[in-house]
Amino acid sequence: MTNIVLSKSEENYLKSIYNLSDSGSKLVTTNSISKILNIEPASVSDMIKKLSKKNLIYHQKYKGTQISKNGIKIALQIIRKHRLWEVFLFEKLNFKWDEIHEVAEELEHVSSNQLIDNLDKYLKYPKIDPHGDPIPNKLGEIDFVDKISIYDLNIGQKGIVSRIINEDEEFFNLLNKLKIEIGTEVKIIDKIEYDSSIEILINNRSVIISKVVAENIKITKV
């Protein structure tokens, strides 16, 4: 139980690498990390060396980076903290959908196990965060996640919105406008060939959403 202490930077890298790797399965490129963290590739190379030395990732020069078992464990704990804080901000402090992510990005680095476990209990052990993302438990166990988006449905099919991928403010504004939230039922009315946009039915209103938007809204088939 030797609890390694990582810097805020190291934690952010680890979380990003985990997210980019599809839960640890894929190799991650230096450039992709650079883009997601807004840090130059040269600096990413530096940090990759550092995390490799700590055995949190494996790295082959010029080939790519893979997160280690231990790295995954730590990444999941950071994600757990991030999502629990998001629940807290949303449910208890009345933050809006698009306001929680940025603050959680800071709170996730406060390092106290007691803090996060008591918060978990206080929130009654939530299974998902306000965007529908699953919250790992204390042991790092995490629920299955819906992989089908609105874009994958056929005409006539129905789905319940279960997860919102993108956390941009712009995207949330659009969802608010469309009155789409976790639990909303959608039905595919038409698929428009011309620009791959999709006509859907929400609460008996018909709207057209672009392909990108449709792909960013995961659903459970009904």
Add this chain to the structure above:
Amino acid sequence: MTNIVLSKSEENYLKSIYNLSDSGSKLVTTNSISKILNIEPASVSDMIKKLSKKNLIYHQKYKGTQISKNGIKIALQIIRKHRLWEVFLFEKLNFKWDEIHEVAEELEHVSSNQLIDNLDKYLKYPKIDPHGDPIPNKLGEIDFVDKISIYDLNIGQKGIVSRIINEDEEFFNLLNKLKIEIGTEVKIIDKIEYDSSIEILINNRSVIISKVVAENIKITKV
């Protein structure tokens, strides 16, 4: 309303300088800052230069440091955050008296005005933290604080415990053992000349506490 962004270090220095200065009235020595932050005097000198340049403190070489009006304003906001988080941890997350300070020391540096204002509202605008210290409001206004300790009472006088100065774990353990908390009534039975300790009555039990302990428990005269 140009909100200056300070580093965690700068914030900690500013808070310490404010605390050491008796709310801004006294000059603060480099050594005293060094001791309280556990940082070498040479490093403190460096930071003093930095904060001076930002006009948060005034400094005369070899003479001492005074916190500026602006510095006080910022220090009070950090203290506000610290104490509100302590209330949250104590009341909502069931932390013990002696566990809250360390975690609040980290949470106080999360920089979101919305976060702290919503937290304040959620906690129903508490006036004091779990140690009895007053919480500055959004404008930095702070209530009068009791300056009389148990040690200052005469034999036969009564007081209500209003504030606990020291935040050491050891000290809290002692208070728990003595069953002293905020609101407890104490009455001075005797003053023991030999070692300046004091015999007091708590809930009809008589105990003897040392001078140091008596000085660290502030009271309101009854």
Add this chain to the structure above:
DNA sequence: TAATTAATTTAGGTATGTCTAAAATATTTT
């Protein structure tokens, strides 16, 4: 396959916040 382009790493540099050792100044003791 050779040339070009893209991705990645290395080399060398900067700001921040700390340190130790030495110099400068202030305070206390004799």
Add this chain to the structure above:
DNA sequence: AAAATATTTTAGACATACCTAAATTAATTA
């Protein structure tokens, strides 16, 4: 008022986490 001691500052280093520019390697295109 010297001398001794204590406090504070300066000088020079170091780790962290970034950067830009150049070198290396890989991938793509001609």
